[in-house]
Amino acid sequence: MHLVRGLHNLRPRHRGCVATIGNFDGVHRGHQAILARLRERAAELGVPSCVVIFEPQPREFFGPDTAPPRLSRLRDKLELLAAEGIDRVLCLSFNRRLRELSAAEFVHAVLVEGLGVKHLEVGDDFRFGCDRAGDFEFLRQVGPVEGFTVEAAATIEVAGERVSSTRVREALAEANFALAEHLLGRPFTIEGRILHGQKLARQLGTPTANVQLKRRRVPLSGVFVVSVELDGRRWPGVANIGVRPTVDGDGRPHLEVHLLDFAGDLYGRHLTVAFHHKLRDEQRFASLEALKTAIDGDVAAARAFWQGQPLK
Ligand SMILES: Cc1cc2nc3c(=O)[nH]c(=O)nc-3n(C[C@H](O)[C@H](O)[C@H](O)COP(=O)(O)O)c2cc1C
Ligand SMILES: Nc1ncnc2c1ncn2[C@@H]1O[C@H](COP(=O)(O)OP(=O)(O)OP(=O)(O)O)[C@@H](O)[C@H]1O
Known part of the structure; x- marks a missing residue:
């Protein structure tokens, strides 16, 4: 083209x-x-x-x-x-x-x-x-x-x-991913390059890939079950789109993804995140310990979601 x-x-x-x-x-x-x-x-x-x-x-x-x-x-x-x-x-x-x-x-x-x-x-x-x-x-x-x-x-x-772009945005805002997928003819995805984060996630026990959003505004926020395409392979994952009120809050939205069962360095790589289900809204937790407990829960929920279901 x-x-x-x-x-x-x-x-x-x-x-x-x-x-x-x-x-x-x-x-x-x-x-x-x-x-x-x-x-x-x-x-x-x-x-x-x-x-x-x-x-x-x-x-x-x-x-x-x-x-x-x-x-x-x-x-x-x-x-x-x-x-x-x-x-x-x-x-x-x-x-x-x-x-x-x-x-x-x-x-x-x-x-x-x-x-x-x-x-x-x-x-x-x-x-x-x-x-x-x-x-x-x-x-x-x-x-x-x-x-x-x-x-x-x-x-x-x-x-x-x-079908309209407006209707797809509404479906995403309502976290109706089945409808968004139906309207688009494919799951809603966000693509980007992986940046270095604050390295805090590792301490939280859940390493995350920080997808570069630059000044991009995105039509959804919260914690989601996702699948991630990386070099032609697909991985189950969990993602957060938000301002991370518990840890910093530069006011800009970040997209962070944790790939279940993946070990390796993702810095500089390009990936595509497909959104399938919303788990919860982002929250400000009183402590890092409370945030860690919540993220562990999100990971377990994502695992349960993909259990017995083919990755898409
Ligand atoms: C599944 C998941 C859920 C998250 N939920 C929240 C949340 O509710 N509130 C919050 O402040 N940060 C949340 N975060 C973001 C963490 O604060 C973030 O991963 C941590 O700050 C590490 O950042 P770093 O990668 O820049 O080091 C979540 C991250 C993940 C992967
Ligand atoms: N569901 C549809 N059926 C037929 N034609 C469509 C449909 N949606 C958009 N089009 C046409 O496709 C072209 C591009 O549409 P465009 O992206 O500008 O609008 P849209 O998808 O309706 O988005 P928005 O919600 O922002 O109005 C236009 O000619 C529009 O009329």
Whole structure:
């Protein structure tokens, strides 16, 4: 899959494709359906498939602190789109200039001049352009004039509800991991590199891998049963996402994972943590001894969870 960053990096050879536009946060089953349709249309027309995404996502541009936490960073999204068989991603910086483009200007500059789109596939609720004035009806009118066809993707529902990134976030906040997995078509995961921690966990008897979150905000917090993928192998584990009020509290969330039955050095390695069940909220304990007892309980609960159940 080829990534083009910004309109200015489009070349004449990029013209001629089928496209869709959106945030595609989490690449959930609604997105997967649109992407499947896009692949079909690309094959029919003999042109590449292209997904147009924004970075930051528009809501993050308008309210960096109030926008909901992401399900996927840009690199996760790109991996997921590649796995869906998409040929090309155009990643546009969402900035003042872009937000001020009217719907007609956006269509002309991005879809026509930039991509030479032959066919556009969007959800029927898709809105775009300055003040979100552009919609499916507008595209249907302007498409034939600008030389492309437009199709509204059928709405994908799970359990009678439209699948959306918002719904996945709600499921995670409610710790409904079965629903989140159903909506995503895979378990919710967080990937990252292992950093050095304070080395306190070892003293607590439960060595943990500290996954680098940087400034990333995550859509869940608490103590969880997880599975961890490391170099193509899967391990059962238990994880904490929180600010660790008992021991420090730099106010930033940390993701720490203890792999059951694993011995070895994980510093600098890359791992993927899949979330399956919430055990409890994070708590401030009166002593390290009390924290240790709680963590021992979490480890036992994770062991019981995986007992007789295949790792996934
Ligand atoms: C399963 C698990 C549950 C945890 N629960 C809590 C908790 O409820 N409250 C808390 O302050 N810290 C909690 N922690 C975080 C510990 O405080 C942390 O592992 C310890 O500070 C070691 O940090 P270090 O790896 O940076 O040395 C938990 C950690 C794990 C692995
Ligand atoms: N369940 C769905 N069925 C059909 N199309 C969908 C579905 N979900 C999203 N789409 C379409 O996929 C494209 C990208 O959607 P986008 O990621 O912007 O929105 P979303 O998944 O609904 O997220 P949010 O909850 O943030 O609105 C849009 O064209 C949108 O209409």
